[in-house]
């Protein structure tokens with residue numbers, strides 16, 4: 001359709017019979033593929049609009065293989081709500097997002113941070129539960145922690161080990 005408008009009626013005949021035109025079409029196809037690849041690469045390489053700020057990341061000191069809890073403040077600078085969906089640490093294979101209700105903890109699929117608001121993960125409230133930590137965490141040490149958000153943001157941080 002595009003070629004018709006470009007070359008008119010003579011273009012049509014040309015396209016049917018000419019090996020030159022055949023090559024040209026091949027080149028067009030290649031160029032199109034190249035542009036598509038370029039566009040996709042640029043799209044994925046674009047720095048993500050960072051919305052999340054994390055501060056005051058701390059974890060209670062704990063003996064190896066005992067559970068403990070991680071706390072922090074999450075601030076969403078963005079125009080849309082963002083969910084914390086997962087946490088990972090090299091020191092534990094099992095981390096869970098937890099809420100607390102009337103002194104009882106329960107697992108959550110996500111912790112929502114509304115647009116332009118802060119959410120506090122704190123003792124007796126929301127927290128990240130860390131099970132079966134592979135080595136004793138002493139006060140003053142730090143523990144690597146990676147946070148995953150549903151807007152695609154991944155934040156690598158470190159939790160400061162605090163005493164009870």
Ligand SMILES: [Cu+2]
Nearest residue numbers: 098105127129
């Ligand atoms: Cu818990």
